[in-house]
Amino acid sequence: MQPLARNAGRPCQRQFHYACRHRPRLQCPSQRLFSVYQPCLRERPKPKSKPKPTDIKVNWFEQDDIHRAKRQRVEEGGEDPEAAEIKAKISALEEELKELRMGRLLGDSETEMLSELSEEDRVKMTEAIQERNEREAAFKKEVAARVATRMEAQDDSFIIKMATPQRSRVYLDRLNDTLRHASMNAPNPIIRREIWRWYSRCKQHLPSFLHLVPDSAWDLLWKTQSHLSSSNPDRLSHLKTLADDQISIGRDIPEVQKLARVEATFVEGERDQAIAEWEAIGDKFTGKDDILEEYWSLGIRMFSIIGNPLRAQEIAALMLGSNENADARILIPVITAWTQKNDALGYSNAWAIYVRLRDHLGPRITMEDYDRISMGFLNAGRKDLAQGVFKDMMLTGQASPEDSSALYKKSLGIVGKLQSMSVSAEETNRVSLQAMTVLPRKFQNKFFYGSWIKKLIGMGEPDAAAAVVELMYERGVKPDPKHVNGIIGAWLRVGNNESRQKAERMGWSMIQERLNFVQQRRASQNLDNSESSTSVTTKDGLEIPTHLERAVPAATIETFSILLLHYSRREMTAHVNYIQELLQPAEAKPNSYFMNHLLFADLRAHDHRRAWRRFQEMRRTVEPDMESFACLWDCMKFHLDAAKNRDLTGFPTPRALFFDMISWYLNLPAKLRDGAQEAVTQEFYDQVIRCFGLSQDLKGTLVAMHAMKHAFNLYATQDTARMVVLQVSRMGPTETETRRNRRTRAKDLRRNSKANVGNVTKVLDIIAKRRMSALSEQGIEYDDLDPETKANESLSLISELLRVVLVRTEEEPSMLEAGLQSIAWDMGVGGISLGEPLQYPIVPESP
Template identity: 35%
Template sequence: MHVFSLRRSTLQPRLFQQACRLASTSTRRIAPRNHRNKRLAARSSPPARPSAPVDDEEEEAVRWFEQDVETGATRRIAGNPEELEAAELRQKIAALEQELSEYQDQESDEDMLAAMEPEDRAKMEKALAVRNEQQTELTNGLNVSLDMPPLTVPLLKKFNMSLRRAALQPHSVARRKDLWRWYGRARYSIPALSSMIPKKAWQLIWDSQSVESHTNPERLHHMAQLLRDMTLVDMEIMPEQSLVLIETLLALDKNEEAVASWQYIFDSTSTPSEKVLALGVRLFAQNDRVAKANTIMMQLFDRFPEHDPRIIITLLSANLRTGRDETAFGCYVLMSQKLGEDMNMEDYDVVSLTFLEHNKKDYALAVFRDMMLRGSNKEVSEQFLGASGQNDAYEEVFKRMELLTEGTNDLKELNATALKALSALPRPWQNKFFYGSWLKKLIGMGQLEAATKVVELMYERGIEPDAKHLNGLIGGYFRSQVPELEDRGEQMAWKMIQRRLELSYRHRCIKRGEKVEDIAPSIYDTSASNIGDVEMPAHLARPVPIGTIETFNVLALQYSIKENWALIHHLNRMLRPAKLWLDTVFLNHLLNMIFNTYHDEKRLWQKFLNKAKHVTGGPDIETYNILWTAQLEHLNPKINKENKANTGYPSPRQLFGLMTSWYHSKDARARSLLAPDFTPEVFTKIISSFCLQKDFAGCLVALHGIARMYNAYPDPELARVILIAVANMSEAEPVTLRGRRGRQQLPASVARLKTTSKVMAELANRRAEAAAASGNHIESMDVQARKEEALNLLSEFLRLVLVKQNKNSVDVVEKEIQEAAVTCQLPGIVTGDKDCSNVVADLNLELVLRKEEEV
């Protein structure tokens, strides 16, 4: 997509703007996953991507360039040119508004009227009269007049002008900030200013600075300063302003001054107002003066019985801070009595959370029991909980029960708290939601026997566990690595799968109108030669829930760890009679089984093409990790004895293109979640595959594509992989070794590796000198800039290698890189510096490399 700037084309006719998206229309290659008749492999003519508005998450995918029309040279620029143009227009509009406000006087109005037609002039004169009358009414009495030295006269004029503008535009953030700025300057430079400010001007400044907004972060400091200034000149302070002063002092942690100010207001009147008493309760409660706060609260409720009882919560918190737990619970009882039917779910939540914050779980449980007694009836509870149905009401209660056990690491305490909370529930409310939370916490703590007892308790209470509950428990059994628990988990999983097969069989017979036979499909329906020596499980005493695809995944993970590939194959056979769709996790286990069992890359690739388009959720990073692992084995002549490098499996460019198309088929949110899964192991396997094929143009494109898509950059270990590959260019069959993060090549000649490293070092020195000459020292760059510099260093090194391979033809090299980018589904990608260090023009490095090779 090309975006042209009208402004730039007018002012700079030799330049134009174009937006190059990494997620361009030509990179959307992968077909929809749910269509069986579509192929997943990359095709030569990609489908057009439907246009969609770019949101904030896709902002990093738009990169802007400036191109010379005659030479075709391009350079990257920072920022959207349309946004830059809009910013310039906004600045011009602001300047015009400023100029208009400065020259808006009687003379300018007369000039405007003189240029108008008689009919329009009469209407405009009437409108101007109304405007002038309104402005006069707003600004009358605001002017500050003093006899001052000539140097301070302009400052006073600015202050008066800011008062006038704030009066005319009371809701303007700019006018509020401007007024405070000029008030502060005038107050600093003119000592007598406060005594000469009219009362109306004080009120205007107060109203302007007391606005509660995120655009007024210094509100409390400004109000405190205004109150001090008004007190110095004996300006009459309204009662509301006095209370604001106390709240301001509290917010600024000036507690002693706040207490003194409140006591002065309280003593100055025989009948303190409701607001003064309520503020006193809060003030003394926050300072942990509980007795004084309690006395003021009793006085408040005696004189104003209708006052909101929720003010008692502040006193409840103060009692908990000072260790008066029983008094705190008495505060809750008092608030509950005063609120009566008006006490809602949020009130219970606030009280319960207050007790939990101070680790008083017994009192929190008591509040929870009161809450459940208040809402135990179905109709009452749904209205009380704000739920639309009984299931929603269960969810609301379930969330609050989770809070009671949150942060508990002791098994006895957890079980005791959970059982107490469970006993508070009416019998119809005891459902699987709470038990699931309890199970999850126990499994996470490694208390598998306790979790098993919770499952037994569910059965005793007549609540049948869901499959997700037992799947989590089975996974805990497998992770324990205790043989007895592993056997128990395996038996439970196979029993759940058996129930799934029986249910599917009955549904199939009913749908076909056939008689349901006693003998249903079984997990035993296979020959012993296919499943090995593992004994199939026996029935359990308790009925188990029907298995899900997650049950298959948990079993398959266990068999993958044990490398029992035959049973994974058997699980795959059970999917069809169980009427379950393959998901991403099981697809990965299946591909891993095929790869480790047959070591046949062609068979693995065909299985991927046949299965991936029907998979729920589609492939993921782990799927492509398996494919790149097979790619390494496919390309390595020492492992692939039959030399099948050109048949049956896609090339690294094609596989990377498929992976790129899959990436661009996802939305912005899904892409952001892929970066953590793209591990250094996957990165190394991709680059090693290109190096094994000696495809350095594709390697260059892949490096930049990975950086843009997954925000992953090469590290020194990956750079060494590339150096070794360059050093082994002349080897027909390079020696290989499986390294820590992928299979890496070993140099046949240590001398060539040393020479290649010297070339890389010389490039790094030249780039550092060039950066220092432009004022950008590499040592002072931030982390992201250093990563980009390392990537560009590798890019220039690979370009030098490609120039050597193509007999110093730079144009041929760039054409080859563009062809690799198209095949990798990244046609518009920028692949770093073409020749930052002028190495292509100065081929001394290349000659040194060639001479040492001859030696």
């Protein structure tokens, strides 16, 4: 006991872990409460004698985690039985492992197998098994060698090693673990965030941490944090922190990191400091061509942003002059910086540099380059210069004398390329920007500007597109209303309040222009003696934006439709009704596009009856389209949903709506019919079948499926089969069905729905197996069929299921086919093939 006495206060690690076993704890509150009074219910134990001075007292404690300071005292000897049990189990496992390692050549099953063989076969089998075991051993040895080689090749030089307090050790361990993971895997946003988290914790809790970080760890930290992606928004700030930390400990950072630090300083708002540092490190990049271009590019961008385009232009000239392969697109920020000067000199210099950029890039200039430059001029308010850029884009690939480069060189008397990037005062005085932007005669029309407007709308720049409309009026070209309607729609898609107000003002101004035009025409024809036209801003109780002062084209029905859709989505019913009222004085004839927006507005309001009344009323003057019927089928689904609607009046049945749709479709001209057929999708098909299912019309479902195949070349799918199975299962019999009310019957259906679905599925499987067997008898395999034949087979399978159910639940087979043909005539598709009638006895299982 004497050696232990010297370490009584601090046991070794083995003794500590042996002692730190969890004691059995009380299982419930009643046991814990009872343990308080237990000493009172039994004889108190005799007090223990005090230890002699020569005895050594060892106190044992348990600790949940090595990184936690909280410990709990354990009574002496309390863990011995458990420890002995665990030790016995460990010994048993070690003996078992020893036996496995020593092991026999053959397993028990193989021994039994060999005992049943002849002597000759036993020798052959033994040799084969031994050869197999040798191959397995060689394979395991090879795998182990590969693992060992990989472990030896793994570079752990980035591991940060330092003596740390126990409480702070976790931060360093976590950082090393994440660095190790990052060294073996591709950049990962989660690992990147974890690395930065534990790096920051180490800096906070370990004072000497930065001095002990090895070079390879700094490189790995930089690599993980410098990854450029949308998942790394704090990239520059993290890089600046890493660079500052290295500089703080006197470490010389590479040039790439110096540039990143300067860029981060600039982005964080310390622009003067960033410019000064950029100028100071310039000498270190001399002769380093691989990084020199990046250094110059950073300087050009920074000087362009701070409004010093002259300095940026000088750096660009130096960069392009020293390297023929340098990317001349770095001039685009310089052009933008000159335009932001908002003076004649700035515009002249911007145009001169633009011409040099086109001359330098030649055929390598892209549409994106033109877009960036033209947007710079548009944002600066120089629509004419932006028009010149767009003209050059339209002339790309053509040797035209009206090209901006050709006109510019002609005005200066230069032949060949512009060699110098510097722009002299004489050059800016001799060149007339107005002459540079003159359009060729073939571009002086609304189609040229319309192409430009559509391109800007596609770029998400409705404000720039509106500026082009103003330029059209300045050049005497009247814009097409459809182009302005596109701008209104683009503004509304932006979604913010400012863009919405612009769209509404433009739309109402176009409607006002339409009303004025109609009033003037009627007055000129002596049809209206009123002196003033209707004003859209005089409606009581409505906030109508005042119309624009500048000229706008007159509204079309598309303009009314766009505003109608906008207000209906915002549930501004009064504005929707007012737009409809203005159709008559504006003499704007509604079309299917306008009608469909009204129908969908009624659908969103869950007023399917009003949608049907509106459709019937407007159909007298408006030709519907397939989208109109798609909306009505959506209304039909809501109408037949028993949980949402109990009143089935005021809306047609699925058969009646199908008759209207198919009659309209069959009466269309051939060209329009092809377009309508392309508009019918599988989702539309499924919605029609779903509505027949909700109405529990099995016969109508069968006819509709064949009619959709005949008219639109659409077939049943797995989703269709699932809907039909559910439809049939809902019609399954229940106990004493005729004497129960609706609520009780619905409860029975819900309770029996699973069983009904199972029964119908069994019937469907029987029919499918019977059809597959019939195909096999003909020497046909289902998997060898072409897609169209498979689709026909699926339709025939579902049709046969419906016929089986109809025969078993409703009528005789002899009457079924005649009834189906009668329903087909009622649905407008009389005479089409409805599939094969039943040719065999009905299966006994009922759905």
